[in-house]
Amino acid sequence: MSATVRVVIVDDHRMVRSGVRAELAVDPGIEVVGEAADVAGAVAAVRAAHPDVVLLDVHLPDSEGGVPAASAGSGGAAVLQECADLLAGEAPVRFLALSVSDAADDVIAVIRRGARGYVTKSIGGAELAAAVRRVAEGDAVFSPRLAGFVLDAFGAAAGEVAAVDDELDRLSAREREVMRLIARGYAYKEVARELFISVKTVETHVSAVLRKLQLSSRHELTRWAAARRLL
Structure with missing residues (x-):
């Protein structure tokens, strides 16, 4: 491109x-x-x-x-x-x-x-x-x-992938929630509002997710999630 x-x-x-x-x-x-x-x-x-x-x-x-x-x-x-x-x-x-x-x-x-x-x-x-x-x-x-419509439509397949995904298993339940919202394109403030947590807490979770998955940016995170049908 x-x-x-x-x-x-x-x-x-x-x-x-x-x-x-x-x-x-x-x-x-x-x-x-x-x-x-x-x-x-x-x-x-x-x-x-x-x-x-x-x-x-x-x-x-x-x-x-x-x-x-x-x-x-x-x-x-x-x-x-x-x-x-x-x-x-x-x-x-x-x-x-x-x-x-x-x-x-x-x-x-x-x-x-x-x-x-x-x-x-x-x-x-x-x-x-x-x-x-x-x-x-x-x-x-x-x-x-x-984004929720897409998650609902493909949720069954995403669940099957998640169940056998060792990388996904590294994340806590809250980190998975944050990961999915960030990967779908939510801004930090929107994630905080959706999950009733502070923006600082969102930032902490995102840092932890990127570190555990060995990714360097939210763009890489979106690609990672899309490849596993988690969007």
Whole structure:
């Protein structure tokens, strides 16, 4: 991946695309290299630009002027599927869902198809740019309350992995809670609020987790957790 993160914006509302483009333009390390308003246009834009990250709306029409389908993940899931086939064997293009919807079915539908994260359109511009950068680096990013949907959906598999994971067994129950939230993208203050502990205590737990797992950063922690299906 180049130093500049190259982004394609996919949304069927022109004003939304313009607004997202303007927000990302503030970050000199992000370049918008394409836009699309429907499934066919999205696939074509990804083929033409081969971006690092695609910001993908969940509900899209199949073609320009069509009506977005109402079923979970419709449109966005189709883009993910078609691009997976199109890009097989090539450098990765990572997808970050950006939607007004915070429904569990929508979140799970696109994550199952390969999206690396899901944030809602209430996100701020600086937060969105940070999310794009993290996804480009291979991290998984979710709006805090949405991460629970993913954990619930894949919880059984995560439990099976955890049961036989010697590295995970090094962590205390509280360290595991902190680890999962940090790996999902929660800020220290959000972890503290979620677990009813102080920020200093969160910092202490994170240091202990990184030391026990022999990791050097929260980005490495996210990759470690994703490889074990703990997100």
